[in-house]
Amino acid sequence: MLSERLQSGMVRFLNSRYLSLARTDQTFLPGPRPNQQYMLYAHIPFCERLCPYCSFNRYLFQADQATSYFADLRQEMRMLAELGYDFESLYIGGGTPTVMPDELFATIDEARRLFSINEVSCETNPNHLTDEILDGLAGRVQRLSCGVQSFDDGLLRQMERYEKYGSGLEILQRVQAVHDRFTSFNIDMIFNFPSQSEEILINDLAGVLESQANQVTFYPLMASPAVAASLARTVGRVDYAREKHYYEIICEALTGGANPAFGFSSAWTFNRGEGSPASTTSANTPIIDEYIVNYEEYPAIGSGGLSYLDGSLYVNTFSLREYHAAISAGQMSLSGRTIFSPKDRMRYRFMMQLFGLSLDKLQWQQDFGCSVARGVPSEYLFFKAVGAIEYEDKTVIKLSAKGQYLMVALMREFFIGVNGVRDQARAALSSAECDLLFG
Numbered sequence: 001m002l003s004e005r006l007q008s009g010m011v012r013f014l015n016s017r018y019l020s021l022a023r024t025d026q027t028f029l030p031g032p033r034p035n036q037q038y039m040l041y042a043h044i045p046f047c048e049r050l051c052p053y054c055s056f057n058r059y060l061f062q063a064d065q066a067t068s069y070f071a072d073l074r075q076e077m078r079m080l081a082e083l084g085y086d087f088e089s090l091y092i093g094g095g096t097p098t099v100m101p102d103e104l105f106a107t108i109d110e111a112r113r114l115f116s117i118n119e120v121s122c123e124t125n126p127n128h129l130t131d132e133i134l135d136g137l138a139g140r141v142q143r144l145s146c147g148v149q150s151f152d153d154g155l156l157r158q159m160e161r162y163e164k165y166g167s168g169l170e171i172l173q174r175v176q177a178v179h180d181r182f183t184s185f186n187i188d189m190i191f192n193f194p195s196q197s198e199e200i201l202i203n204d205l206a207g208v209l210e211s212q213a214n215q216v217t218f219y220p221l222m223a224s225p226a227v228a229a230s231l232a233r234t235v236g237r238v239d240y241a242r243e244k245h246y247y248e249i250i251c252e253a254l255t256g257g258a259n260p261a262f263g264f265s266s267a268w269t270f271n272r273g274e275g276s277p278a279s280t281t282s283a284n285t286p287i288i289d290e291y292i293v294n295y296e297e298y299p300a301i302g303s304g305g306l307s308y309l310d311g312s313l314y315v316n317t318f319s320l321r322e323y324h325a326a327i328s329a330g331q332m333s334l335s336g337r338t339i340f341s342p343k344d345r346m347r348y349r350f351m352m353q354l355f356g357l358s359l360d361k362l363q364w365q366q367d368f369g370c371s372v373a374r375g376v377p378s379e380y381l382f383f384k385a386v387g388a389i390e391y392e393d394k395t396v397i398k399l400s401a402k403g404q405y406l407m408v409a410l411m412r413e414f415f416i417g418v419n420g421v422r423d424q425a426r427a428a429l430s431s432a433e434c435d436l437l438f439g
């Protein structure tokens with residue numbers, strides 16, 4: 001079908017950009033541009049257990065290594081401050097940022113000392129939703145996100161999470177206890193696990209509704225090449241053919257009916273208490289890991305961080321040893337870069353903003369000096385032809401319900417491609433570090 005060919009063409013384009021990283025000798029990120037707003041992303045690559053499906057940069061937690069890593073991260077923040085950066089928003093992702101709470105708190109406090117931070121987002125895991133850690137986070141973190149994945153004990157066992165992070169019931173109780181301690185509390189779920197039946201999905205949705213979390217992100221399971229083998233061994237092969245049906249079940253349970261409990265915030269993020277599409281208040285802006293739609297430009301610090309700045313994508317080294325060596329030498333740890341052409345930048349904007357449900361045409365005109373239809377004619381016509389555009393006027397393009405699943409499928413492929421970059425970077429690691437990465 002033409003639409004499928006166009007769709008896979010778009011994904012191939014995006015992936016080829018991401019996959020065509022060239023080695024860089026740059027030792028620093030470029031400085032900030034005047035009047036440009038940036039978010040700071042900090043990556044904490046340590047976990048107490050390595051989930052078999054996960055392609056993020058993560059190593060088995062070792063206290064000595066992590067202590068020195070956090071110190072390096074604070075040093076890298078100071079480098080950004082010296083380059084002239086300021087940030088209002090800090091996102092701490094992982095891995096598991098709360099793996100050493102005191103180090104995390106010191107890092108957030110240092111960020112507040114250096115920059116004009118008014119909002120901190122942070123990821124965690126259910127075993128860290130204890131009073132002690134939550135008390136330390138409250139006041140420092142406004143937006144907390146916790147990985148739940150499923151409330152089903154069988155699935156949690158398959159994901160190798162049951163033992164470390166608790167049973168479905170324990171997780172639900174911990175999540176409920178967080179309630180309103182934060183401006184926003186998100187839970188991450190994964191759908192379309194090979195052994196996830198419709199019944200399990202419906203029970204997971206019941207758990208989400210009971211959870212009291214005010215936001216939920218439902219990721220489609222993404223099997224990147226590096227984890228495909230461990231996935232097939234542990235949870236089985238991924239069947240993308242049923243993904244759309246499962247997505248429809250999720251949308252119906254959360255946003256359907258006369259009085260829906262949730263509304264859409266992005267194609268795979270839902271906000272509680274909003275029967276209508278995305279509100280723009282801070283509490284309801286989607287908190288979406290590295291999948292950032294509300295800040296287009298962001299420098300990333302830490303091993304394995306991906307920065308997008310001034311039309312270039314930069315990758316920090318995945319090696320903890322190289323990362324430490326670079327920071328100790330007073331440098332950043334950049335290992336690869338790809339430069340986006342003006343056309344690539346338009347495609348990237350088109351995808352990212354529509355993933356966030358609407359595209360700002362005025363901002364587009366101002367940034368690119370042309371209309372959307374002229375800048376990305378094939379993508380624009382394709383979205384129109386398949387009914388992915390709900391509404392359009394002089395200022396905005398809004399995604400339709402039909403377009404939402406299209407974005408899920410495009411983004412799933414896109415992030416499998418991003419994971420390909422991670423795989424590429426890992427290929428350069430010593431075998432000892434590779435062993436640590438994959439457990």
Ligand SMILES: C[S@@+](CC[C@H](N)C(=O)[O-])C[C@H]1O[C@@H](n2cnc3c(N)ncnc32)[C@H](O)[C@@H]1O
Pocket residue numbers: 047053054055056093094095096123124125146147148149188189190219220221222223224289
């Ligand atoms: C990378 S983790 C970091 C935070 C925390 N360690 C956790 O497990 O939630 C963030 C989220 O990414 C999602 N994720 C990781 N690997 C994935 C995959 N292969 N497919 C779909 N989602 C994935 C999970 O929902 C996870 O909660």
Ligand code: SF4
Pocket residue numbers: 046047049050051054055056058094095096125147
């Ligand atoms: S899903 Fe979270 S806890 Fe599991 S390995 Fe990935 S980052 Fe670590």
